[in-house]
Amino acid sequence: MSTLNEVSTPEEMSTLEQISTWLQQGRAPKVKACVQKALDEGIPANEILENGLLDGMNIIGQKFKNNEVFVPEVLIAARAMTKGIELLRPHLVADGVEEKGTVVIGTVKGDLHDIGKNLVRMMMEGKGLKVIDLGVDVPVEKFLDAARENNAQVIACSALLTTTMGEMRSVVEAVEASEMKGKVKIMVGGAPITQAYCDQIGADRFTPDAASAAEVALELCTAG
Amino acid sequence: MRIAIIGCMVMNREISRLVSESRNPVRVWWLRQGLHDTPDILRTELQRALDEIERENSLLPENLRFEAVVLAYGLCSNGVLGLRSRSLPVVVPRCDDCISLFLGSADRYRQLFHDLPGVYWYNAGWIEQAFTPSTENYARQRAMYAEEYGEENADYLMECSNGWMKNYKHCGYITCPLGDCPAHEAYARQAAQDFGWEFTKVEGSMDYLDALVNGPWDDARFLTCPPHSRIEADYSNRKFRSVPAGLDDREQG
Numbered sequence: 001m002s003t004l005n006e007v008s009t010p011e012e013m014s015t016l017e018q019i020s021t022w023l024q025q026g027r028a029p030k031v032k033a034c035v036q037k038a039l040d041e042g043i044p045a046n047e048i049l050e051n052g053l054l055d056g057m058n059i060i061g062q063k064f065k066n067n068e069v070f071v072p073e074v075l076i077a078a079r080a081m082t083k084g085i086e087l088l089r090p091h092l093v094a095d096g097v098e099e100k101g102t103v104v105i106g107t108v109k110g111d112l113h114d115i116g117k118n119l120v121r122m123m124m125e126g127k128g129l130k131v132i133d134l135g136v137d138v139p140v141e142k143f144l145d146a147a148r149e150n151n152a153q154v155i156a157c158s159a160l161l162t163t164t165m166g167e168m169r170s171v172v173e174a175v176e177a178s179e180m181k182g183k184v185k186i187m188v189g190g191a192p193i194t195q196a197y198c199d200q201i202g203a204d205r206f207t208p209d210a211a212s213a214a215e216v217a218l219e220l221c222t223a224g
Numbered sequence: 225m226r227i228a229i230i231g232c233m234v235m236n237r238e239i240s241r242l243v244s245e246s247r248n249p250v251r252v253w254w255l256r257q258g259l260h261d262t263p264d265i266l267r268t269e270l271q272r273a274l275d276e277i278e279r280e281n282s283l284l285p286e287n288l289r290f291e292a293v294v295l296a297y298g299l300c301s302n303g304v305l306g307l308r309s310r311s312l313p314v315v316v317p318r319c320d321d322c323i324s325l326f327l328g329s330a331d332r333y334r335q336l337f338h339d340l341p342g343v344y345w346y347n348a349g350w351i352e353q354a355f356t357p358s359t360e361n362y363a364r365q366r367a368m369y370a371e372e373y374g375e376e377n378a379d380y381l382m383e384c385s386n387g388w389m390k391n392y393k394h395c396g397y398i399t400c401p402l403g404d405c406p407a408h409e410a411y412a413r414q415a416a417q418d419f420g421w422e423f424t425k426v427e428g429s430m431d432y433l434d435a436l437v438n439g440p441w442d443d444a445r446f447l448t449c450p451p452h453s454r455i456e457a458d459y460s461n462r463k464f465r466s467v468p469a470g471l472d473d474r475e476q477g
Contacts, residue, residue, distance in 0.1 A: 026373060026374075026377055027374075027376070028376070028377075029376065072369065072372070072373055072377075072381050072384075072385075073373075075380070075381060076373055076377045076380065079377075110337075110341070112342050112388050112391035112392060113391075114387060114388065114391075115384050115385065115387070115388075118384070136388075136391055137341075137342075137391070161320070162299045162301070162302065162320045162321075162463075163320050163334075163337055165459075166459070191263070191301055191302075192299070192301060192302050194302070194457075196457070197457070200459055201459075
């Protein structure tokens, strides 16, 4: 891994550039410190989010798509982003920046894996969405109940195993049979999931990675 | 019938035994275990082996040519989807992965997957050829993370990569039908103890693997993908179907 100093000296950068750079390196404590510094400099929270945290995360997301970095780099960058957002959240609320929509997310019944799902959650939160995370091994009814209770626009289902991906079909059918039909969109993703499978079970959207999942969720939430 | 098998090293012992005793002359192309973690690479490696077998076939005297290629692979993270044959039928077992093959049938695997929620499987092939959860392997993995991503991120990455273990509840140890190795069972028992899983010993079976190597490849258990076709998912318990594939550059040439 190349060190930051080989690329550039953070002290010479603007605070927002420093946030982006440290975030790309997954240095959560540095990111937090720089976010605090930016707040102290009077930079609006929304600007820190967009031009600091999300800028860095977008670069990492792009590098991941291009196979230039791998899952661990994305994970530590996303964690750094989350730490930064935690610090920003009260300021975002005070500034009247509203949540852009609500997503219910979980790994389907029988499946106990959550790296991908957690990453998608963090990316969605970065986009300003409220995310209700139901965890792993989530039965169909729990997805529906949570969507109902939280007035969610999107249910996002994750599966890692070919053995469990069939559960997604049950979620689609249950939503179809409920009063949420047509109102709540269903997104599917996870290693074995493909566009062909999404089409076959009648889910609304498939996305191949966490960054595009967050983009599509935002699109679905703001479309209505 | 002369058969070419593309085998995952995780089944090396079982398939090697069956091959040595088979009435069919069989030649095996081995691929390393673990390719299912990167399904696109698995697909590329499988297609490369398939292409090599077909090229090899064209160089053999007619009476020594293969009549079918058998894949010792299930869906394996969808790595098998999209493979195509040109001149030979390709046989693939209708299952998710090697665990069905080790257990003797896909139905038995589904039953046990249901009966033992959150089960991590161990057997001889996995212990000998793969990364399996163990205290030593995790210490190695953490040291790698610390070196690569810094001490401040090592524990977090371990938690991310291995968080699933806390959700798992069972350790399924599949015995080796060729003669079980006490050291392997002890390894699996130790892992179960270290990670707080309930240890369950399950008898391995050669039935599915035997049918894979020796046939007959009944449609209930195997897809036989004819030449000039592509393997597709059908997203049912049958797992696969074949679809005609148009001429590609090589065939046109």
